[in-house]
Amino acid sequence: ATLDDVKARGELKCGVSTGLAGFSAPDANNVWQGFDVAYCRALAAAVLGDPMKVAFTQTTGQTRFTALASGEIDVLARNTTWTFSRDVDLKFEFIGVNYYDGQGFIAPKSLGVASAKELDGATVCIQTGTTTELNLADFFRANNISYEPVPIETNAEAQQQYLAGACDVYTTDASGLAATRATFENPSDHVILPEIISKEPLGPLVRHGDNEWGDIARWTLNALIAAEEYGVTSANIAELSSAPTNNPEINRLLGTEGELGAMLGLDAEWAKRAIMAGGNYGEIFEKNIGEATPIGLSRGLNAQWTEGGLLYSPPFR
Amino acid sequence: MATISDPPERGFRLSQLIFDTRYRSMTIQVVAMVLIGLLLSWLISNTIHNLEALGKDFNFGFLSQPAGYDINQQLIDYNNQMTHGRAALVGILNTLLVAVLGCALATVLGVIAGVLRLSNNWVVSRLTAVYVEGFRNVPLLLWIVLIFALMTESMPAPRDFRGEDGSSMLLGESVAITNRGVYIPNVVFSRSLGGNDVAAPEPEAPAAAAATTNMAGTYGASRIATGGAGVQTGQSGTSAAAGGEAGDGAAEGGEVIPTSSGWDWLLILAVLIAGGVGAKLLGTRAAHIQESTGKRPMTLPLQIAAVLVPLIVVLVGLGASLDKPHLGGFNFDGGVHLRNSLIALWLALSLYTGAFIAEIVRGGILAISKGQTEAAYALGLRPGTTMNLVILPQALRVIIPPLISQFLNLTKNSSLAIAVGYMDVRSTLGGITINQTGRELEGMLLLGLFYLVLSLLISGVMNLYNSSVKLKER
Amino acid sequence: MKVSDEVAIQITKMNKWYGTFHVLRDIDLTVYRGERIVIAGPSGSGKSTMIRCINRLEEHQAGSIVVDGIELSSDLKNIDKIRSEVGMCFQHFNLFPHLTILENCTLAPIWVRKIPKKQAEETAMHFLEKVKIPEQANKYPGQLSGGQQQRVAIARSLCMKPRIMLFDEPTSALDPEMIKEVLDTMVELAEEGMTMLCVTHEMGFARQVANRVIFMDAGQIVEQNEPEEFFNNPQHERTKLFLSQILGH
């Protein structure tokens, strides 16, 4: 089973993208940083007790599924859209959503467009090898307008094309648009158009067939989300886990009550370690892609359900 | 040879399988055969098992499913409702297009650089050396990316052409060089052979137009993709706009709109070929005259006329005019749009391969010993004649075989189109299609087969050439 | 064998440098029509360079060369005229390997002399017969032996009907048994009264046909004389040394 493999290896093999600002990129000290990376670290902390015991494998849009299917990686955390065919036909198991996204457009203010529907005849830069190009084709077909697609292999390249004016608009997931815009010299010269033309629930995934491993991956993600809901942060977790609190849900989560860890085949403190690795979901978000970072994403759909967002962890019970 | 004196039949001994030259090679081959067979069947059975484990099968049905994605550059009609097979075909044609263009330009560049490198002008020969070494010693991928970036960074965007002080178009407002590519005029015909019925907004029209386009590859070439409406997303009527603007024009009224169709281009091609044959005949006639009288009549003006005059007649007959690109909504409309991805890939491939060809050309010329030139001079031949009759025929024998293998490399290297988003066969069939359908095995197999067949064809041509020009030796 | 008074080649105070290296020094030489001159000398003495100057395969830098009354200058027309008057045979034959023997022989007449092909071919066959290989006319140079190739080279020059022939060590790349057949051809040519300048080490040939032997050393004409005198009674120290070496072996 994957869990045993990982334990025996003493290392979690996690597939990430080759570089997407805020989500995964190596820093000058060769340490991978980012939102997706943080999930991998939490999982490693839960399973192996050390958030640094992760081997990151870089995957491209084309190679990621093969890497997972062949067992080259244990889990893929590479802003991958959860779709029917990927789940069913490609035989993967999405273990949840860590970012609710949607495809949008960014255009220079000077172009004077206010809506994507005004883009008849425009040149559109897209990143290939994703669902993006299918969504785009569908959108323009549905609105009966024409466009000229310019397929680009990487985000960095696409950004450069867009800035130079080689395309009128650039389309990718809204998170990516925001991240990209953040790095422009004059971010305020560009607008993100209001249309979100697709649903892009991004989440980590594992192979079909190993449900125990799927459970661990799923509930690690849920633990991060639940922790935020219950107010468990990396600052107060030591205190909360030292003794049972009067919130039984927190107690079960942090292993001071019940046997949830053992049911997963882990020890009682698994979730505590996962949360301590990089903080709860909210902390991870703020640190990597939140409004204080250059990426500057607001929580939006990714707020807790209690605050009008879609994040909703099933109960720990 | 009836009396074969084999050693008196001692019967067959097993050791003969190894020690008897007659059986030994047989034994080895059988063993090799068995080993290869085992290896293959092992691979195949693994594949079958793995496919089974993944719940996949091996079939090419996906080729007839709708592709769902758009391709910006199409030599034949395509929209996202067409099949993956069709998309693959579009990709194949794009690969061939850039390969052919690349080979042509690379040859020109290579020959020029090769000759210049031999020049006794120090600056020129140094400069070409820098070009050759620079391109040979840096990965092609880097050059493709660099040239692509250079083009997008240094050329004006279409919107810069707006307003008074914006950039201006070249050649009488007919050519626009932008960072999205180059827009050049398209030739359209007011008395087109096949195009007029396009103006009729009947539902059959698209089918007819599509049929004509399919039949004529030349037409496609004129349409590296028409400007503006690169991708028609309407399900029905709009795809009939074969000539770029024709669809819009049709809406304006019943008058005949200049357009172009495959038949026009076929006719022009035919006239060109005929002209070429005529020119060739003139050349042969000149040779005959020279043989009998010793004097060679001037033929070049005649030959040029033989090609040009019929061409002009036909163009006038068809009512040819230029459809110049002009600023539309976001882009230039009309004309032919040579996309940046194509140009960058084309330039990079040509410059890179050209550097290798330059070395081949230089080597070929150097391989012809100085004695040949001297002998020709001593006979009183002029330098020009010497080049044509003595040096080139010999140098070509040395040059052409490696030249063709460079063409082969260029064709294979065109798969690096991925770096600039040029939609070649690897990006369509081997890229998006595989990614959308999960048919890696089938897709890669087809892709490999395509390249293999292509390269076998090219090397077949090379072998033919080699055997036809081989020098006779003792 | 008679020699006329008419001057075929007149070289006066000719000097040539390769870079700063002084290859030919004050060469003075008058060749009369019908004369057969053999040029000998140690390797590197400038023999090849001198005869290559005569049809401008090398450029001289000082002095004058007048061939058939035409002065060799950088005037292209003169060069063309002289080259079609002067034939040359090289050590390594330099036949054109991509053309048949016949085509080798007709190339220059057709393109330089503008002779109809048919007529050129007749002339070529005539000279090929003269050098005794008409039957090889349709083969390629690569298919012939060295001696045959050199004879073709001679025929090729003759097809231009030159008035002067230059030979630069025509036999030194040949196997011994082939040397004779080439020399025979040359002797025949000499007997017909062709003006010939021949760089060679074949002293037998020199004795047999030359009117005059010229000995060069260090870029200068050191001694010239009739063959008999030259071989039996060399004057200059260097000539003696050279002859002792060359006849010794």
Next chain:
Amino acid sequence: MKVSDEVAIQITKMNKWYGTFHVLRDIDLTVYRGERIVIAGPSGSGKSTMIRCINRLEEHQAGSIVVDGIELSSDLKNIDKIRSEVGMCFQHFNLFPHLTILENCTLAPIWVRKIPKKQAEETAMHFLEKVKIPEQANKYPGQLSGGQQQRVAIARSLCMKPRIMLFDEPTSALDPEMIKEVLDTMVELAEEGMTMLCVTHEMGFARQVANRVIFMDAGQIVEQNEPEEFFNNPQHERTKLFLSQILGH
């Protein structure tokens, strides 16, 4: 020089074709131990082919060849045995240019005869002394003259202590002054009683050492005789013609 009754090579009705071309026709030949046979004949008559059949560099298609009592068949073991009994020298020496002279000579003894390196080197030096070039032992073939190279080639064969030596025009690629040194070596070898088959045009050598001269033409043995008789009194027309040509020049 005595010839024993023991048969060294027995060739019976041997035929060979190259494709459809019949190169050797019904060759019958018996060579006794100690015999020295010279094979002559015009070019292309099949001389080389015949002796190359004897150590199976070429395969014959009909008839039999028995060397030292071992029949040459397609059995590898027999081929190996025969090859180590039969030494061969080629026209172009075929020394191994990447090995020193000594290594050339010790290679086969070490790898085929499995002789210790030291001992092989002693033997090699012995034979190198015999061919009078021991001082070149550590040079490479490229540094020797043709004649020296051919002598090394002979020494290399001898190091395998063969009972029969085959020579295929051993002197025809050599300059005249080197021919003698090689022939001397061979004469010496002959005097020691080695069984030798030698294709050569050196008729002097034939007169001096051969017991028998074989004349081949068009793939057949046309005439064979003792040298005196052969040269002075050739019987067959073709032999006469051949001798007149070869002795004439």
Next chain:
Amino acid sequence: MSDTHAQTVAYVRDTMLDQQDPPLNQVGAVKWIRENLFSGWLNILLTLLSLWVVYAALSHLLPWALRGIWDASNLSECRALAAERYGADASVACWAVLAERWPQLIFGFFPKELYWRPILAFLLFLAAVAPVLFSSVPRKMLWVTALAPFALFWLIWGGSIWGPIAAILGFVIGWAIMTYAAPKIGALLAVILAIIVPVLYWLFVCGPLAGALASVVPLSLQTVATQKMGGFLLATIIGVSGIVLSLPLGILLALGRQSDMFIINKFSVAFIEIIRGVPLIVWLFTASLLLNYFLPPGTNFDLMLRVIIMVTLFSAAYIAEVVRGGLAALPKGQYEAADALGLDYWKSMRLIILPQALKISIPGIVNTFIGLFKDTTLVVFIGLLDPIGLSSSIRASTDWNGVYWELFVFIGLCFFIFCFSMGRYSLFLEKKLRREHR
């Protein structure tokens, strides 16, 4: 014998002339410039045009490069510094990205404290190829060459030293069979055994043996996972292992292609043509997408190893053609002489033919290596971080998002220096071979 004319003056030179200096216009800079730059209209035009090209290129490039900013920690800081120093719209390079990231471009994610290992490995590699590339290096060094692959592997990947040593043992076994068993059981059988026994050994004995040894004498280096290799280190590893591993395979294929055994010949030809007919990038995708299909279920080794396998097969096909050229260049007499001395096929190949053929092939092999080294950049498309891949990763970090030319210039320059010097070397070798062959 000749009726010599009276005009034929006998002449003997009494004073020998001395060497004189050539006329002025024949020497010096004037002549050089006149002949090399301004001889004729076309030449003058070309000269001026070239000078203009050079000027145009340099006048843009030099200020950009030379005024570049070296001290900044991210791009915006860099831009601010540039604006401060050279005015608002000065376009200057931001070399600071290199100052910060060059170790990453060269070593990838190799642990910083272990950089000495790849460096040592590189030096060892140079020592190992020296005897192959330069014939003046003592032959004894060939032992270094033979052992280097194992040492290099150990230095780069780390782990117990017993693994490589146990692997070497396999070769020793093969060699022992060839030398000691061959006389008894015949060459062909010995060859077969010498292949099968070591393979069995590697499959079944090697691992446990290494494990046992390691538990007795634990001698090991810290292991470094392949995911941590990147940049030029990765390019070099792939390139070098591709060439080294493909050499034996390429030689076998070349021999197969020369063989007159129908099946072996056709198989070799088919293999070579198929591999060469399809672009490397397709093979790389095959490695990353398909190789797992062909292997038994459950086998799974990391991407880099798969890439190395594919690259090995790929370069084997090219090497085969190079070696075939070398084999064909050998005169037939060499084969015949070996036969006549009684050497069997494998011995004559090993002792006579291959040593010579390989020597002739070295320039071709070096050229293949240059091509392969350049082609390693293609692995970026399957997610390995070669220099180009790393440059996009670097640009994905928020600090350096937007940096473009600087990285490419650096990468291009590194490739150029490496490939150019290799190319010069192979030219030198070709010239030398041509000299020696005369």
